[in-house]
Amino acid sequence: MSEAEAGTALAHWDNDGSxxxxxxxxxxxxxxxxxxxxxxxALRLHRPxxxxxxxxxxxxxxxxxxxxxxxxxxxxxxxxSGDLTVPLAGDRLATMLDWASGAPLGSGGEPLGGTLAExxxxxxxxxxxxxxxxxxxxxxxxxxxxxxxDWNIDGFLGEEPLWGxxxxxxxxxASDRAVVLQARARARADLAAYLDRGAxxxxxxxxxxxxxxxxxGDTLTLIDFDDAGFGFRLYDLATxxxxxxxxxxxxxxxxxxxxxxxxxRPLDRQAAxxxxxxxxxxxxxxxxxxxxxxxxxxxxxxxxxxxxVRTARAYSxx
Numbered sequence: 187m188s189e190a191e192a193g194t195a196l197a198h199w200d201n202d203g204s205x206x207x208x209x210x211x212x213x214x215x216x217x218x219x220x221x222x223x224x225x226x227x228a229l230r231l232h233r234p235x236x237x238x239x240x241x242x243x244x245x246x247x248x249x250x251x252x253x254x255x256x257x258x259x260x261x262x263x264x265x266x267s268g269d270l271t272v273p274l275a276g277d278r279l280a281t282m283l284d285w286a287s288g289a290p291l292g293s294g295g296e297p298l299g300g301t302l303a304e305x306x307x308x309x310x311x312x313x314x315x316x317x318x319x320x321x322x323x324x325x326x327x328x329x330x331x332x333x334x335x336d337w338n339i340d341g342f343l344g345e346e347p348l349w350g351x352x353x354x355x356x357x358x359x360a361s362d363r364a365v366v367l368q369a370r371a372r373a374r375a376d377l378a379a380y381l382d383r384g385a386x387x388x389x390x391x392x393x394x395x396x397x398x399x400x401x402x403g404d405t406l407t408l409i410d411f412d413d414a415g416f417g418f419r420l421y422d423l424a425t426x427x428x429x430x431x432x433x434x435x436x437x438x439x440x441x442x443x444x445x446x447x448x449x450x451r452p453l454d455r456q457a458a459x460x461x462x463x464x465x466x467x468x469x470x471x472x473x474x475x476x477x478x479x480x481x482x483x484x485x486x487x488x489x490x491x492x493x494x495v496r497t498a499r500a501y502s503x504x
Contacts (some may be wrong), residue, residue, distance in 0.1 A: 192217050195280035196229055199270045213412045219282070225261050226285035226485045236278040237412065240281055245411045246270045248389070249283070257322045257408040260284040260298035260316075288402025288408050294395060294429045302435055306442040309427065312399060313446025315406045316391075316422050321451055323389035325357045337392055337417025339377045342467050343370050348413075350474030356482065357473075357491035366473075369466060369498035376463060377418075386454060388418040420457060423447060428472075431465060431493060466497040477503040 192206040196219055206217035206229055213236055217229040223367065232242060246262040253261040253265065260283040262270045272280040292298050298305055341348045353366050381387075391398075391414045398410040423443050430436045440461055447453055454460070473494040476486050 189464045191274065191278075192229060192231060195231060195272060195274055198267065198280065199227075199263065199282055199406075200266055218285075221263070228260065228285060230281045230283065231274070232279045232281065237291070237481040238333075239271065239279060240331065241332050241335070242271055242281065244329075244334055246281060246416065247329065247332065248326075248334075248412055251326055252319075252322055255322055255325070257319065258350065258405060259411075260407070260409060273444055278480075281320070283409075284368060286407045288400040288405070289433045291399050292396035292429070294397070297433075298396070298430065298435070302438060305435060306438055308401075309442035310446030310449070311406060312394070312426050312445040313423065313448075314450045315399070315408065315446075316394065316426065316443075317447045317449070317451035319391065319408060320386075320388065320419055320422070321429055326389075327457050334389075334415035335413070337415055337421060339374055339381075342471065343374050343377070345389045347471065350477050352470045352474035352494065353475050355477055355487070355491060357487040358495070362491065362495045365495055365498050365502070366470070369502050370470070372502060373463060373466065380418075380460065387417060388419065390414065390417045390419060390422045392417060392421060392425065394422055396429055399426075403425045418464065420454070420460055420464045423457075423468065424461055425468050428465060430469045430471070431497070462497065462501045465500045466494070469494040469497045 189205065189208070192208070192215070195207050196217075199219075200222040202220040202222055203223065204220050206219045208215060209218050210216040213233045215231040217231075219227050219229045221227055249259050250262050252259045263282040263284060264270055265272050274280055300308070304378070308386060335348055337348065345351075351369065353363055364460070374400065391408060391411065392411040393410060394408065398408065400407040400409060412446045426443050430439050436467060442459070444453065444457055469490070473490045476484070476490050480486055
């Protein structure tokens with residue numbers, strides 16, 4: 187990834203001539219840019235092979251439709267050609283979004299600011315935001331060519347999970363791997379039973395971490411739909427509090443996000459009891475995510491393994 191490549195992409199939009207500034211590089215490289223009218227925007231150079239062109243087009247349609255309904259999410263910015271996606275060399279696509287005002291709620295690995303009471307109030311607000319998000323998604327009439335990934339049972343626990351075969355992570359000891367595999371088998375059965383009981387499923391964000399929720403005064407904005415697709419709604423709630431899983435505040439924040447959600451949208455009566463299952467699924471997914479992305483000596487490998495095993499034990503009662 188180079189600034190030159192970002193400059194080549196930016197030339198497809200009307201801009202003020204200033205150089206793009208890299209602000210994030212995870213699945214995508216994201217640059218802050220200035221448009222010709224002075225507005226800030228986010229230029230994204232998508233990671234080749236992660237989302238297909240139809241999946242990215244569906245993501246942009248989805249965000250545009252939500253924004254049109256008044257939901258706080260960035261809108262796509264069309265290129266000079268009128269297209270929302272611009273092909274670049276090496277099978278890479280460029281897209282652009284409106285700038286999200288405010289600042290992220292926080293960052294993984296760093297303490298969440300504020301008192302516990304303030305954190306609980308914030309996560310009640312996050313729960314209400316996710317409830318509204320799910321309501322707005324349910325109201326959409328999806329185009330026939332809409333395609334996004336499925337965070338279904340196989341997407342989490344099949345032979346080729348969406349974020350990788352987490353049980354093969356070398357950071358797991360032999361005994362840890364046995365714990366994870368036992369929990370994986372039980373989780374498949376429990377998720378199937380949950381579906382039989384009428385699980386709330388539909389479009390989900392799937393990555394509502396602190397970095398992906400911006401706060402500007404009393405307004406929260408949901409960004410980064412890279413991993414969004416179809417799945418269990420409770421996964422969005424478990425993911426929202428997943429970065430606090432090692433903190434003493436975790437039970438309180440989990441209760442708060444459930445309370446906020448229930449204040450705006452009906453919640454499964456068994457939701458609280460199911461949260462350990464979905465917390466574990468997030469930890470399993472993260473355990474798979476690190477393998478192709480981070481060097482084996484990166485500390486996140488060990489942290490991901492420890493969390494996966496700990497949540498698997500808690501879920502299994504081991």
